[in-house]
Amino acid sequence: MLATLPYWGVSLIRILGGIVAVLLPAGSIVYIFLFKMMSFMQSRLGPMEAGPYGSMQLFAEVGKWLQKEDLAPDGADKRLFKMAPLIVLASTFLLVAVVPFGPDAWFTNFEAGVFYALAVSSVSVLGILMAGWSSANKYSLMGGLRAAGQLIAYELPMVLAVIGVVIQAGTMNLQQIVVKQNNDKIFGLHFLGNPYILTQFVGFIVFMIAVQAELTQTPFDMPIAESELVSGYMTEYSGFRFLIFFIGEFATAGVFALIASALFLGGWGVPFSWFGWHNIGDVANWMNVVGPLIMFVKMMIVVFLIMWVRFSFPRFREDQLQRFAWKVLIPIALANIMLTAILKVAF
């Protein structure tokens, strides 16, 4: 289908798809997990008034935020202050660009997709630091510095955890990684393909913990600790700039979950042996429609894990957080890389 369209048509579809791929997960995550699941876990119902079962609550909230005044503190560095949330959101949009949703349903088919994703995900640190610094508020600055320390510390285990997958797949192209997982066999069995969660389970756990920290979700939420820092770097934001931070937080959660499902859970594919496919050229066209749905389901499962942990645990202390990253996660990830490399050479 895509082949018959002119180049600009394809680009337009990909851009619209990218916006949908960021905003749709963000919206469903906020409604299903933040509004409903968190409430149910605390034995309450959550928003019930706006629309059936409160399903329109999110639109009500967005409307509320858009009405509010776009305030900036007197001492703030106005240009940086106004730019910061946009940078955070931009990194989310850049991140979704490498996620493959189907044999042809990708935004960009990068050879170095994994490398690009990990690099771009750290751009949001800049936005957060800018927000913290430019707010002219000591709480914001504390929050920004904590965020910088935390995000940089946890980027390392995340990168190292992904290296295991890259070694096993032998490619950095996310599309190729997905194809490999569905085309491979484990213990001579074709039936399941070989989703890397089976062979890279340690890597998956390390990756998920690091993602939890990268998203500043609760056991690792010192940067926005509302009881100590009054929401940290977001303290001074209101109106639609706060909304952008808010969307950015949950959209990034969705995109990281998409990347996690592409890296570890087999991505958009079904095991190719089910339909007798042998490589990506054999994959039927309808996978371009089913693939995104499979990705969405897998993303919801991964986000469920992230949110479940978020709603269950109290916050780490700052020193515990750093110690956990440097003394536990990074050694485990390094050991995982060594083991993977040895096994890769051995077999």
Added chain:
Amino acid sequence: MAKPKVPGMFKGLGITFNTLVDTLKNGAATVQYPHEKESPPVRARGVIALREDNCTSCMLCARSCPDWCIYIEGHKELAPPRRAGGKPRGVNKLDRFDIDYALCMYCGICVEVCPFDALFWSPEYEYSEPKIADLLHDKTKLGEWMETVPEAPELESGALKGKK
């Protein structure tokens, strides 16, 4: 057999997950307030009701009120004598008995201190007003709340022990 020890981390995840399932199956512990109402406990401190006939304008409640939110005015009247040929009795008539619920802090000292059983706690709680001045309620309004005062609950067993 002793249960195998589960690390606290997984126990915590289990608690939240079980609450999630329980809420989905049996409904939440909360009440959707404007649509359905919880009946407050019998001794709930909702609002103070006044039985006007019992009041003697003795001013004990007004004087003991820490917020000075009770306003009482009254005058003496002569009532006909109880027995034929007796002197007419002096009776205190209540002109005004207002409680300013904008000031009241629901300490209940007035209810405790009233020697004539004229003040009662009522569990009624829906009397908010858009204007703060409208929270000053007079004796007719306080008398209407008297209907919402529940019967005093039975004394607990052993409450009268040692009393003759």
